[in-house]
Amino acid sequence: MKKGLSVKLRQILGIGPTNEAFFEELEDLLVEADLGGAVAMEVADTLRREARKERLDGERPLREALRDILLQYVVTADLSPDPNRMNVYLVLGVNGVGKTTTIAKLARHFEVDCGVSGVVLAAGDTFRAAAVEQLDVHAHRLGVRIVRQAQGADPGAVIYDALQSAANRGERIVLADTAGRMHNRANLVAELQKIDRIVAGRAGDCSYRRLLVIDATTGQNGLRQAETFHEAVGVDAAVLTKYDSTAKGGIVIPICKSLAIPFAYIADGESYSDIRRFDAHAYVNDLLGL
Numbered sequence: 046m047k048k049g050l051s052v053k054l055r056q057i058l059g060i061g062p063t064n065e066a067f068f069e070e071l072e073d074l075l076v077e078a079d080l081g082g083a084v085a086m087e088v089a090d091t092l093r094r095e096a097r098k099e100r101l102d103g104e105r106p107l108r109e110a111l112r113d114i115l116l117q118y119v120v121t122a123d124l125s126p127d128p129n130r131m132n133v134y135l136v137l138g139v140n141g142v143g144k145t146t147t148i149a150k151l152a153r154h155f156e157v158d159c160g161v162s163g164v165v166l167a168a169g170d171t172f173r174a175a176a177v178e179q180l181d182v183h184a185h186r187l188g189v190r191i192v193r194q195a196q197g198a199d200p201g202a203v204i205y206d207a208l209q210s211a212a213n214r215g216e217r218i219v220l221a222d223t224a225g226r227m228h229n230r231a232n233l234v235a236e237l238q239k240i241d242r243i244v245a246g247r248a249g250d251c252s253y254r255r256l257l258v259i260d261a262t263t264g265q266n267g268l269r270q271a272e273t274f275h276e277a278v279g280v281d282a283a284v285l286t287k288y289d290s291t292a293k294g295g296i297v298i299p300i301c302k303s304l305a306i307p308f309a310y311i312a313d314g315e316s317y318s319d320i321r322r323f324d325a326h327a328y329v330n331d332l333l334g335l
């Protein structure tokens with residue numbers, strides 16, 4: 046899906062780089078697309094410098110120069126499971142960003158697209174009413190095992206059980222759900238650190254990844270969320286969700302730049318197959334309407 050930035054960009058590209066108004070408009074557009082003020086200014090300045098130096102003019106060369114500048118900010122990571130050992134994914138994020146849905150999508154992706162079977166879901170959101178049932182519905186639809194306890198159970202204990210039983214059965218992938226509440230930051234951080242200690246302690250020679258879910262529709266708030274989770278447990282990579290539901294989506298860039306968190310997946314729909322590995326070129330081309 047092409048983003049709103051692409052249409053407006055086409056309009057201002059007509060102004061041309063010899064006119065200072067072009068760079069001001071560009072900066073505004075980048076802010077509107079969720080890149081944040083600091084990055085927007087930096088990008089516009091870099092493009093101004095390059096346009097003058099290389100005497101760039103015309104829509105295509107400018108757009109391509111802009112693409113190359115943005116590409117330098119985007120960091121990606123390959124979090125595909127290693128078929129020769131256990132792979133543990135702790136899925137983090139605030140309320141409603143798409144954690145549980147992403148777990149279901151990844152379960153299918155790992156089995157079908159990566160060909161690694163033996164997936165277990167751990168119902169680590171023991172806080173929200175019906176969260177366990179929601180994950181259970183996905184597990185049944187996908188035909189994968191789930192480890193669950195009652196609402197209110199200790200999430201660390203649920204995830205520990207999942208790891209233990211997966212190891213005993215030789216299963217390869219544990220996808221652990223977590224609660225997204227953020228009513229109290231100190232509380233959330235302490236709880237996550239406790240879960241993380243338990244998982245890290247049990248993970249042994251497993252591949253253990255902390256995966257942060259960022260909702261593309263939440264805008265600049267995504268950067269603050271990333272800061273909080275990164276500070277709490279250290280995020281290995283992020284997933285951008287609901288990319289289909291926004292004309293923006295530029296939040297990836299400030300997160301990569303200021304926190305050096307790479308993006309591993311992008312989700313753009315409500316079907317299980319609506320997830321793919323994060324491709325920097327595809328993302329930037331789409332953002333710019335190339």
Ligand SMILES: Nc1nc2c(ncn2[C@@H]2O[C@H](COP(=O)(O)OP(=O)(O)OP(=O)(O)O)[C@@H](O)[C@H]2O)c(=O)[nH]1
Nearest residue numbers: 140141142143144145146225286287312313314315
């Ligand atoms: N359009 C669209 N909707 C999505 C996507 N990912 C998730 N959703 C929807 O977003 C809503 C919330 O998704 P959940 O997976 O329940 O989010 P969560 O982070 O687990 O929420 P909590 O458990 O309440 O913290 C659901 O209605 C999902 O269908 C996506 O990529 N695109």
Ligand SMILES: [Mg+2]
Nearest residue numbers: 144145170176
């Ligand atoms: Mg959930």
